[in-house]
Amino acid sequence: MTEKKAKRQLLLDAAAEIFARKGYHATRVSEIAERAGVAKGTVYEYFRTKEELFYALLDSWLTQFEHELSEQLTGVADPLQQADIVREAAVMFYCRHAAHAPIFLEFWAHALRSIDSRFLERIRRFRQFLLDLGCRLTGELVARGVFLPVDIPSVVYLEAGISDGIFLLWVLSGRNFPLERAYVFRQSVLGLGLLSDAARKQLQGKLRQKLQDGFLSEP
Amino acid sequence: MTEKKAKRQLLLDAAAEIFARKGYHATRVSEIAERAGVAKGTVYEYFRTKEELFYALLDSWLTQFEHELSEQLTGVADPLQQADIVREAAVMFYCRHAAHAPIFLEFWAHALRSIDSRFLERIRRFRQFLLDLGCRLTGELVARGVFLPVDIPSVVYLEAGISDGIFLLWVLSGRNFPLERAYVFRQSVLGLGLLSDAARKQLQGKLRQKLQDGFLSEP
Amino acid sequence: MTEKKAKRQLLLDAAAEIFARKGYHATRVSEIAERAGVAKGTVYEYFRTKEELFYALLDSWLTQFEHELSEQLTGVADPLQQADIVREAAVMFYCRHAAHAPIFLEFWAHALRSIDSRFLERIRRFRQFLLDLGCRLTGELVARGVFLPVDIPSVVYLEAGISDGIFLLWVLSGRNFPLERAYVFRQSVLGLGLLSDAARKQLQGKLRQKLQDGFLSEP
Amino acid sequence: MTEKKAKRQLLLDAAAEIFARKGYHATRVSEIAERAGVAKGTVYEYFRTKEELFYALLDSWLTQFEHELSEQLTGVADPLQQADIVREAAVMFYCRHAAHAPIFLEFWAHALRSIDSRFLERIRRFRQFLLDLGCRLTGELVARGVFLPVDIPSVVYLEAGISDGIFLLWVLSGRNFPLERAYVFRQSVLGLGLLSDAARKQLQGKLRQKLQDGFLSEP
DNA sequence: CATGAATGAGAGTTCATTCAT
DNA sequence: AATGAATGAACTCTCATTCAT
CATH class of the missing domain: 1.10.10.60 (Homeodomain-like)
Structure with missing residues (x-):
């Protein structure tokens, strides 16, 4: 067994x-x-087939990520802290699969062409999982006045797109910068853009510093 | 001939x-x-081969974009205006090739695996073209005090990643939102994050409105 | 055991x-x-092999038929009665294996191509068994003046061919007529052809009626 | 072309x-x-496939036979003469394909199992062609009083079965007797069985001689 | 005796590429 | 320059058979 x-x-x-x-x-x-x-x-x-093996790989990775993230979020109430956990989990996931990174591009490409719709469905289910989570977190941050009043789904969609975009950047550039720092950098830019005036005042210093540091040079 | x-x-x-x-x-x-x-x-x-045909397609598209963008920028001095031109050119390019969108994923995937390194080189050359342009523009905006003092390459890298990420999002979600509005939305978020205090004061109202509008619903 | x-x-x-x-x-x-x-x-x-299993099936069926027929003929002296027994045994055999009918075609086809000559040998042994029996019966009928003077082996060969032919007809036509009635019909036609003048006079009425009835319509 | x-x-x-x-x-x-x-x-x-090639072979043979037979029958009015032509055509056909004889068994076996129903349909169409022809000929012979009043379809079915049966016999016995003489022999037996009293009187002598000669020994 | 996971030779089929016309 | 019939290497997948447990 x-x-x-x-x-x-x-x-x-x-x-x-x-x-x-x-x-x-x-x-x-x-x-x-x-x-x-x-x-x-x-x-x-x-x-049963080569394609099924390919699908099983996709499924196993996404399922594992969903499980791990769900576990890590259990018992954490603070949305800011939760956001950190999500980011860390994503980075950890990508880093663990750093050597396999190019496969994700193929999963995506495959999903768009294969007659086998399971690929696209599985990827969309995964994205929906993350989008739901993102909407919950962002919604709470807006409600608490941490974020400006924004169209929440749009922000979450954008964030998702940015995450994939950074990953793509990382892969296509030959993985020549630390992924985690890029994600932190992204968070800083977005933060400065989305924070309410009150929240900004508090965090401004730290975030601006991060913008100056960038993520390309060695720290 | x-x-x-x-x-x-x-x-x-x-x-x-x-x-x-x-x-x-x-x-x-x-x-x-x-x-x-x-x-x-x-x-x-x-x-000569099927792969060469594939490469020729990639090359023709990228070359065309590079040419068109260069032309459109000729004679325009204002960096903010230039940034708008770049964004519009990108959107126009993507929209013109909307029906071919999935091919780009394959170009990327192909670039990462083919023995034929021309794919990766050509894509990197294209990205470099955009990065150089972005660095010039962003640099000027920082110099003029429109943007905060930031690590310019990092910001430009991030923007490039975001552009591709939005495109990816658009393709994988079944192209169910207007690409242009998503790019505008992105610009607003980044703008709010990167603008200097002085510039922000001036543009804040308009940008915040855009954040509230989002890009998913019909305008 | x-x-x-x-x-x-x-x-x-x-x-x-x-x-x-x-x-x-x-x-x-x-x-x-x-x-x-x-x-x-x-x-x-x-x-030992799949083919051996296939052969064992053929062998078991033919052996069973040979045994059963031999038993049923034991103690019966009248050649006409024996002929009836043979015909009934054949029909019973085919009917018992009606659901397996297509296999016989495969046995035959297999016998003609397999390197394993046992198939052809077994089928020929079976046919020889029937031919010997047929020659004995027909010979006696000729000797008793029931049949015309004929070349006995030729008649028996022909009868064997007809039997298989009717079976083939039955299988290929989707088993849409009663096999037994077809065999009776065959017997009538052959009978009318082979009977001596004296014997014919006696049986003519019954046999001609059977020719008029045919075997395709419901009785 | x-x-x-x-x-x-x-x-x-x-x-x-x-x-x-x-x-x-x-x-x-x-x-x-x-x-x-x-x-x-x-x-x-x-x-397109191996099976299609197999089917094309079957079709080409049957089609050729149908064409040739139709041509040879054109302009011949006498049903007895037509019956001879059919018999000769069949024998010629089988003899021309003597070397391929075992394939027919496989066609039949294949027709009964392949998902591709064309095999069975084609074979049935061929049989129907022959049955129709046989019914026409036999019907006329009965109408003219040459044959006894019989159930025509049954007789024709039986004849078709006998033809295939003789062919099967010939193939399985290693083609060790002349096919044509077997068909003539068959015709004699059937003739004696089916001829009306009047017709029999006329042909009796010749037919009985044929029964005595058989078809197994060299003439 | 029974099992069933593992094997691997070998099948049909595809299709990028060639080249005689 | 254009054609399209011919090619054959290389693919995925099957399944009878084996053998350690």
Whole structure:
């Protein structure tokens, strides 16, 4: 039972490694098998098709992230603190999968073309999960007067877009800057833009400093 | 001569249409030929391989954008006005290629895996073009005291990431919001975050209104 | 011991069912195992290969028929009565295996191509068994003056061919007529053709009526 | 145009040869290609799948037979003469395809199992063609008082069954007797059984001689 | 005896590319 | 320059068979 799961995971790990290095289409099922130390046929004992294996990888990553984030948020009430947790979780997630980063681009590209709609659905479900969370947090910050009165969904959408954009930037630029600092930087810019006058007064100094520091140079 | 160029363009247009609808790998060279109204073999008179055709498409789009933007900026001195031109050019570019949007994801994914490094190099050259432009503009705005003193490259990097991120958001969400308004919204948030106290005072009202409006609902 | 035989029979029955429905090549060994309620590997405890299982099925059916017919003929002296018994046994055999009918076509086809010559040999042995029987019966009928003087082997060959032909007709036409009546009809036609003048006079009325009735309409 | 048809025929001939020798399933597409002197891929320029090639073979044979028989019957009025033409055409057809004989068994077996219903439909259409013809001929013979009053469809069905049965016999026995003589023998037996008293008187002598001669020994 | 996970040879099929016309 | 028939390497996936447990 548990051994079956372990071997499944082994295959997923092997697949991640090869997919990341060669891309979905250039990856041969036989390579994945070889990497996992099993025969080609064995892959098909665990996944019906190559595409299913690809999907299983996407699903396992997103599910794991959703679970971990949910857990970490349990018991935390303060929305600002929650926002930090979300950011950290995202960064941690991306960093853990740093070597697999290019796969995400392929998940996205694949989602837009495959007849298999599960990819797009799964990604949208994940995004919805984050958007819901973001709306809750942002809504509370607006309600408490920390943020200016804004159109909450728009802000949350924008934030989501920015997150992916930074990730894209990071991947395409050859991962030549620390992802975490970029996310902090983003938070500072957005913060300065969205904070109410009162909140701004309090945080201004720290945030402006961060803007001056940037995220490209070594700290 | 010019007829040769015209047919080349015909093939590029056909390729764009099919690549967008089916994706690079699912597209057959024969389909492109059929769509362009020529025989399969003719494609190879104009492009050595399928990948070269794909690259030519990327290159033609980016080159066109670079040319157009350079032209439009010629003779405009005011950096704020220039920033508007850049934003408008980007939106126009994306909108013109709205139907081809998914191809960009594939360009990016392809750039990260193909043995053919031209893809990555070409994309980086394009980004560098935009980053240089952004640094010049932002630098001037900082110099003039419109923007706070910030680490200019970081801000420009961030803006670039945000642009792509919004585009990604737009594509993955099924293009269900107006791209232009999202870019304006982005500008407002960043503006409020980056403007110096003096500049902020002047523009605050208009920008805050935009934050309240958002970009998701019909105007 | 006997349990071993019982499970072997269980597997043969399962195989017959699946082979009949899907055909030899489209049948998976795992399906047979599943149908028999055992594990895939167990099949190989009883039959060395899939083809051997197929052969065992053929053999079991033909052997059973040979045994049954031999038993039923024991103690019956009258050749006309014996002919009836043979015909009835054949019909009973075919009807019992009505659901498996298409398998016979595959046995025949298989016999003509398999490297494994046992199929062809077994089928020929079976045919020889019937031909010998037929020659004995027909010979006696000729000797007694019931039949015209004919080349006995040719008649018996023809009868055998007709039997298989009717069966083939029955299978390919979707089994849309009663097999038994077709065999009776055949007997009448052949009878009228082969009977001596004396015998014909006696049976003519009954046989001609049967020709008028045919075997396609409901009686 | 015509060259395309010629190559198609080349492939059909090659396929017939290999299918006949090895059977449908044991035949590799590459073998057919090799035999036809083309590359494997070329086969797929002419036939979408292996099964389609198999079907095309069946169709080409049956269609050819239908055409030839129709032509030969044109202008012949006498039903007895027509019956002879049909018999001769069938024998000629079988003899021309003697080397491919085992394929017919596979066509039949395939028709009963393939999801592709075209096989069964095509075979049934062919049989219907022959049955219609047979009914017309037999009907006329009955009307003219040559045959006894009989249930015409039953007789024709039986004759069709007998034809296939003799063919089966011939194939399974290793084609060790002359097919034509067997068909003549069959005709004699059936004739003696079906002829009216008047007609019988006339033909009796010749037919009985044929029964004595049989078809197994050399003439 | 029974199991069923693992195997891996081998199948049909695809399609970018070539090249004689 | 344009064609499209021909190519054949390379792919994914199947499934009869094995064998450690």
